[in-house]
Amino acid sequence: MSALTREGVRALTSARSHSDRVRERTTTAAAAGIGVALLTAVAVLTVHDTVLTGVTTYYRDADGRQVVEVGRGPVGGLAPFLDQPGLRPGTAIAAVLLAAPFLALAVQALRTGGVLEQRRERQLSLAGAAPGDLRRLRAARTAAAFTRGGFWIAPAYLLLWLLLGVALPPGTRLLPRLQPELLVAWPALVLLLRWSGAALGASAPGTERTRGPLGAAVTAPSAPSRAHVAGLLALGLVLVAGGWWWLPLGIVPLAAGAALVLLAVRAATRRSALTGPRSRAGGGTAVSVLAAAQRRGGLAAATGTSAVLFVCGLSFGYTSAMAGSLLFPPRGGTEYDSERLTFYLSGAGLAAAVGAVAAAVALVSLLLGLTDHLAGTRRAVASTAALGVPVRTLVAVQARCLTSSAVPPVVAGTLIGGLPLGIGLLVTSSPGSLAPLLAALTAGLVVALACRSLARALSGRVRAASALENLRVP
Structure with missing residues (x-):
């Protein structure tokens, strides 16, 4: 051949x-x-x-x-x-x-x-x-x-x-x-x-x-160390900050820093899935233990999608901080008329909308990964169900897998994305400094609710995978 x-x-x-x-x-x-x-x-x-x-x-x-x-x-x-x-x-x-x-x-x-x-x-x-x-x-x-x-x-x-x-x-x-x-x-x-x-x-x-x-x-895959994750993240943020300050000449360090930050997110997601406190028996409830085991099985899909959601969070954080600085300018800052205010706020809204579309596509990617995981591990799911684990618990495992892979990166990205403008607002005691925090809370809540809805949509596939006849699947 x-x-x-x-x-x-x-x-x-x-x-x-x-x-x-x-x-x-x-x-x-x-x-x-x-x-x-x-x-x-x-x-x-x-x-x-x-x-x-x-x-x-x-x-x-x-x-x-x-x-x-x-x-x-x-x-x-x-x-x-x-x-x-x-x-x-x-x-x-x-x-x-x-x-x-x-x-x-x-x-x-x-x-x-x-x-x-x-x-x-x-x-x-x-x-x-x-x-x-x-x-x-x-x-x-x-x-x-x-x-x-x-x-x-x-x-x-x-x-x-x-x-x-x-x-x-x-x-x-x-x-x-x-x-x-x-x-x-x-x-x-x-x-x-x-x-x-x-x-x-x-x-x-x-x-x-x-x-x-x-x-x-x-x-078996090995987990990155904390020093490895922290080093990548610190170096990436330094390059991003330096490149942003020296734009447009700093486009190269900005791109390199963004790549290092994404690698840090992937490494952190990998470490969380492999060595997280709930990945060992006795480290949590049955849902936590089963979800940790399933995340290790779908490690490649989780790391890539988490990096995309982190970037979406950066967009949410920066645009929310920009909106906060426009609506509640710091003392001595520039106050814009209604026309320019509408111009900048519409731009921030458009950037947030692009981030929302990207986050929705990333969640679809996670859902596809879980669907394929259920199809490929029917025997394991059926064995777990045969031990007395109800279907609703298995559905809760899918929801935990989705939220564990999606909520932390989008919340972290939102908080980090709001730092450049948020710190200046916080120093001047502007109410706009709360905008990144509210954006992170909103993004985390919306993504968590979306993950639970997607998990409920998988209940039929979970029920089919837990059927006892799947015990004979090779």
Whole structure:
């Protein structure tokens, strides 16, 4: 099987089970979300300023010559964040960042049906498949799903444009008119997604890297130390603070610091799942012990999604602190008129809305991970139920897994995101200093309620997985 034909690859990667179809559809949807976010960034950066605004600027250059600039703006009644050229790069960056939760969803979707997929790969290995053949199959399957998602970019963006660019009144529209550059960017994004999907699929852990001889599991994962987590977080925050202070020259340390902070969040989530006080027998109630064990089983999904939720929290914290400083300016601070106040508050609200969308996608990723975990551990769930654990307790375990992976990072991110502005407000005894605290409390409460609702939605799958006939599942 060292030389797979194209027809053979297509036959071996076709969907043959329910988990295969769920994986393909979710990966396709996630790839489409990534593409729409990137296409939105392209649309924002290619806005055409062709309409005269009636504003003329006179100034002298370095040689003393007078320069006259006639103001021009875009057509279409765009919101100020798109109408002003200086604010468009920031809006485009926000659109690019929105692709991150969809990427996390795609990574989680690729893990769906992992037990069945590993069984198939072991069978193919026994039939003579080399590790390179298995990687090629995974790359082909993921590339096909990402390509299908790429073809859905244009219809999805068109629908989004009708909702956010046509239905909204002039002056508040969030998407510009359709431009010729989008016709070039769309095929380019399809190719980019196809290559990215192939690379993601080829690098995904398969049977040859997750199993040893005779299917024995490889060494159990180790927990990062407290010093490792604290060092990454401290260095990341220092680089973020320094890069933010020296913008735009500090973009490199800012990006490096953000990456280190995300690594610190992943490491902290990993440590919490592996060595948390409730992960050992006797460290809590039955729900706590079972939830800790389940989190260790789904460690990879929890760490990536927690990092995304932490970034969402940073957005909530900074925007809430900004709103607090605008509504309750410190003594000696700038007080804005109603027009500028509305401008800044609407910008903060838009950033918070983007963070809320990203958090919702991250929660969907967590839900998908738990659903796949229940499908792959039916025998263990049925064994637990056979020992007398009721279904409602097993549902409570799912809720605890979701809240443990989602609430702490979003609350921590909100508090850290509000520090830069919140400390200044606190020093001047401004009531606005309470805004990040209220935002953290609100975000934690909303995410916790969402997790409980998602857990109740899983009750049917929990009941099916706890059926006694699953004791015979291999």
